[in-house]
Amino acid sequence: MVLAATLTNLAPTASRLPVSRPRLPAVQALLPWLSQIDANRWYSNFGPLLRGFEDRLAGRFAGPTRVVTMVNATQGLSLTLRALGAGEGGLCAMPAWTFVASAHAVTEAGLTPWFLDVDPETSMLDPERVKAELRRAPGAVEAVLLVAPFGQMPDVDAWLAFQAETGVPVLIDAAAAFDQARDARLPLVVSLHATKALGIGEGGFLATEDGALADRVRELTTYGFRGDRNARGLATNAKLSEYSAAVGHAALDAWEADRRSFQRVGQRMRLSLALEPGILFQRGWSLQWVTSVCVVQLPGPWAAPAAEALETLGIETRAWWGRGCHASDAFRDCPRGDLSHTEDLARSSLGLPFASDMDDHEVDRVCGGLRRIITCL
Numbered sequence: 242m243v244l245a246a247t248l249t250n251l252a253p254t255a256s257r258l259p260v261s262r263p264r265l266p267a268v269q270a271l272l273p274w275l276s277q278i279d280a281n282r283w284y285s286n287f288g289p290l291l292r293g294f295e296d297r298l299a300g301r302f303a304g305p306t307r308v309v310t311m312v313n314a315t316q317g318l319s320l321t322l323r324a325l326g327a328g329e330g331g332l333c334a335m336p337a338w339t340f341v342a343s344a345h346a347v348t349e350a351g352l353t354p355w356f357l358d359v360d361p362e363t364s365m366l367d368p369e370r371v372k373a374e375l376r377r378a379p380g381a382v383e384a385v386l387l388v389a390p391f392g393q394m395p396d397v398d399a400w401l402a403f404q405a406e407t408g409v410p411v412l413i414d415a416a417a418a419f420d421q422a423r424d425a426r427l428p429l430v431v432s433l434h435a436t437k438a439l440g441i442g443e444g445g446f447l448a449t450e451d452g453a454l455a456d457r458v459r460e461l462t463t464y465g466f467r468g469d470r471n472a473r474g475l476a477t478n479a480k481l482s483e484y485s486a487a488v489g490h491a492a493l494d495a496w497e498a499d500r501r502s503f504q505r506v507g508q509r510m511r512l513s514l515a516l517e518p519g520i521l522f523q524r525g526w527s528l529q530w531v532t533s534v535c536v537v538q539l540p541g542p543w544a545a546p547a548a549e550a551l552e553t554l555g556i557e558t559r560a561w562w563g564r565g566c567h568a569s570d571a572f573r574d575c576p577r578g579d580l581s582h583t584e585d586l587a588r589s590s591l592g593l594p595f596a597s598d599m600d601d602h603e604v605d606r607v608c609g610g611l612r613r614i615i616t617c618l
């Protein structure tokens with residue numbers, strides 16, 4: 242009743258606010274790069290734009306890093322799991338708190354997802370807990386797929402120690418972590434999908450300090466070829482074209498300015514909700530690192546009613562990962578541990594509208610609406 246009355250007072254203003262409003266480079270920014278393609282008459286198969294794009298991406302990493310681009314991060318994860326030698330038919334330990342693409346990649350690599358719970362503090366797998374779980378694994382564990390939730394990177398040192406101790410290879414699904422992924426001592430895969438912080442439409446890349454792994458993944462993206470026309474093994478075609486690389490160059494040219502815009506909008510949101518102790522942002526979000534979505538945790542199981550109330554105000558929200566990856570029909574039969582933290586997270590997390598060009602009025606509309614709704618729940 243109180244909520245209904247509050248919503249009536251908060252008249253739905255202006256147009257509907259979408260949860261996501263991606264912005265890729267405009268045509269004027271693309272033209273110089275596209276002109277180079279015209280001049281080169283090289284359109285795909287590792288042309289100069291693609292090589293240059295990979296070099297620029299590799300240059301963002303702290304150590305000596307190789308980058309291998311591909312058509313999307315789902316393929317990138319799957320091909321990297323294969324290149325890591327994860328034995329087909331085995332299990333891949335992974336968090337239930339992720340997007341379904343992570344589990345699709347695992348199954349495409351011939352592995353079965355083994356869903357484990359995340360740590361309630363970090364929303365990620367915890368190496369000590371996974372180590373303990375390994376003793377109870379319902380089969381041979383061939384790999385661990387860590388997920389950097391909504392762009393927040395895991396503790397690489399702790400996972401390197403886990404890998405050394407257990408011998409199980411670790412891969413990071415860093416799909417949304419373009420900004421924070423700067424350390425490739427563990428292999429990681431970043432998405433360049435249009436909805437990500439650095440988007441090119443569709444695309445992704447592996448970053449790794451392991452040159453042999455990079456070579457194997459490259460081979461898998463190009464028919465099993467390694468500079469000749471001999472297919473060394475079963476592979477696919479997952480290459481990016483020069484056109485995608487052109488968008489990538491233009492996006493990188495704009496990155497520092499885009500990053501500042503994400504930061505400005507995010508910081509205004511944080512400030513606007515700072516006096517709401519129950520609303521939690523991801524640690525460091527928009528302060529130390531940026532990404533293209535805003536996911537908050539609300540007190541208790543309030544995400545669904547808050548989403549419904551915001552919708553009546555013309556504010557779109559999204560439960561980006563639904564009830565957790567394990568809850569999708571496709572993965573219902575996969576083995577799993579106790580997933581209570583994941584289920585709590587699914588009930589309390591809410592994706593709010595966020596974009597690098599949100600104006601102050603839009604930010605205030607979202608945060609003001611949420612503040613008032615929370616007081617009534």
Ligand SMILES: Cc1ncc(COP(=O)(O)O)c(C=O)c1O
Nearest residue numbers: 313314315340342343416432434
């Ligand atoms: C955690 C996670 N992994 C993988 C992917 C797949 O990325 P792509 O769309 O590039 O295949 C996504 C996409 O949103 C994601 O959020």
